[in-house]
Amino acid sequence: MxxxxxxxxxxxxxxxxxxxxxxxxxxxxxxxxxxxxxxxxxxxxxxxxxxxxxxxxxxxxxxxxxxxxxxxxxxxxxxxxxxxxxxxxxxxxxxxxxxxxxxxxxxxxxxxxxxxxxxxxxxxxxxxxxxxxxxxxxxxxxxxxxxxxxxxxxxxxxAVALASRLRVEELQVEATMHLLRHHSSVGIFFGPERSSVSAARLRPAAERLHDEDGTAITIEDLADLVGLSPYHFLRQFKRVVGETPHQYLIHLRIERAKGMLETGCLSIADIALQSGFSSQSHLTTFFRRQVGLTPKAYRELLLR
The missing domain is CATH 2.60.120.10 (Jelly Rolls)
Structure with missing residues (x-):
């Protein structure tokens, strides 16, 4: 060269x-x-x-x-x-x-x-x-x-990106810690994983996800709510809840959408926006992945 x-x-x-x-x-x-x-x-x-x-x-x-x-x-x-x-x-x-x-x-x-x-x-x-x-x-x-x-x-x-910022943040936190532990000059200073925290300690973060108001939720914001570092928060949330914050949030949004689909009053496009998804296609992608049916098929099955 x-x-x-x-x-x-x-x-x-x-x-x-x-x-x-x-x-x-x-x-x-x-x-x-x-x-x-x-x-x-x-x-x-x-x-x-x-x-x-x-x-x-x-x-x-x-x-x-x-x-x-x-x-x-x-x-x-x-x-x-x-x-x-x-x-x-x-x-x-x-x-x-x-x-x-x-x-x-x-x-x-x-x-x-x-x-x-x-x-x-x-x-x-x-x-x-x-x-x-x-x-x-x-x-x-x-x-x-x-x-x-x-x-x-x-x-x-x-098909999923507009609903996945929180997921990418989770992955970036994990990647940053992996680089520090295995590919950096400070890796030698890291010891075993920190001790566990209680479910009660993590509740403010779960409440923030339940009360989602359309504003951007970041991993750092959730970690600050419970007084943990982003990496430690992610590890403990997954341990206690069984899912990452992003997975947890998607489940909450799907449950909201299911409730609105059961009434039959709103269009699926409106339900998508009101349940926290950016569009009908984004709702459909995650809904099919979790429920096994499209929102339309789910509604039709319930309203027969």
């Missing part, structure tokens, strides 16, 4: 220059107005070497079945790896790296704010840290990280 093109990637948008890459964006968090989340599912390759310096940690998880080659240079070292399902790559923030790909990779690019990662480490470890370094990875095997990336790609799909 001899020719270098420097791109300063600062704002969370795609770092790829149009003249260097054939990029087709399949889905992105920015398209849904998800502030604080920076995820792009795209197909496209870098035709010639490109250098990136980013203030975000960048995760790359292959989604499609086709393998592709990545040539990666840091300092004087050049590595060549074949990427496919089952591996991921990690490019730490504020470390220049030059890369080039073959073919048209189908990948999830997931950007995590370095400042957020630092704050998370300090909160979880309850100590002040001078710095938190992530270790670069290229085509590394990590089943948990690959699984998280694929779950994010599913949550970005148009």
């Amino acid at each position: 001899t020719k270098l093109t420097r791109v300063l990637f600062e704002d969370g948008a795609t770092p790829f220059s149009p003249e260097l890459i054939k990029l087709r964006i399949l889905a992105s968090s920015s398209a849904y107005g998800w502030d604080g989340l920076r995820v792009i599912h795209s197909i496209g390759g870098v035709d010639e070497p490109m250098t990136i310096l980013s203030k975000f940690h960048q995760l790359c998880v292959p989604i499609g079945p086709q393998e592709f080659r990545v040539d990666w240079k840091t300092g004087a070292r050049i590595k060549r790896r074949w990427h496919g399902r089952g591996v991921f790559s990690l490019f730490p923030a504020m470390e220049a790296h030059t890369f080039q790909t073959s073919g048209l990779p189908d990948v999830l690019n997931w950007n995590i704010d370095a400042a957020v990662l630092h704050r998370t480490a300090e909160r979880e470890l309850d100590r002040t840290l001078s710095g938190v370094a992530l270790f670069p990875r290229l085509g590394a095997e990590d089943a948990r990280m690959v699984d998280l990336g694929r779950r994010v790609a599913i949550a970005l799909e148009p």
Whole structure:
């Protein structure tokens, strides 16, 4: 790799220059107005070497079945790896790296704010840290990280995305902690999981989900309500309730929709909006998944 093109990637948008890459964006968090989340599912390759310096940690998880080659240079070292399902790559923030790909990779690019990662480490470890370094990875095997990336790609799909911001936040909290524990300079300081908390401690978060008023509910907001870190809150909520906050919220919305369907007074489109879904199609997707019938079929069965 001899020719270098420097791109300063600062704002969370795609770092790829149009003249260097054939990029087709399949889905992105920015398209849904998800502030604080920076995820792009795209197909496209870098035709010639490109250098990136980013203030975000960048995760790359292959989604499609086709393998592709990545040539990666840091300092004087050049590595060549074949990427496919089952591996991921990690490019730490504020470390220049030059890369080039073959073919048209189908990948999830997931950007995590370095400042957020630092704050998370300090909160979880309850100590002040001078710095938190992530270790670069290229085509590394990590089943948990690959699984998280694929779950994010599913949550970005148009059929479910507008109802899945909370789900992506859950996955981002889990990914951040996984990176800190297994791919960072502070991983050695983490001990066993914290002790359990009572159901009573978690009730304010459940009440907030029950009282959903249409405003955005974030994992950090729910964790603050019960005085826990986002990661510890997620683990404890799942332990006590048996489902994640997002799954719990979807169940509540489906129950609301079922109640309105039983009366037969409102259109399914109106029921979708009043029960917390963004559209009739989004209601139908989750309703069929949980109930086993479409809202229309469910109503018709009840009103026979």
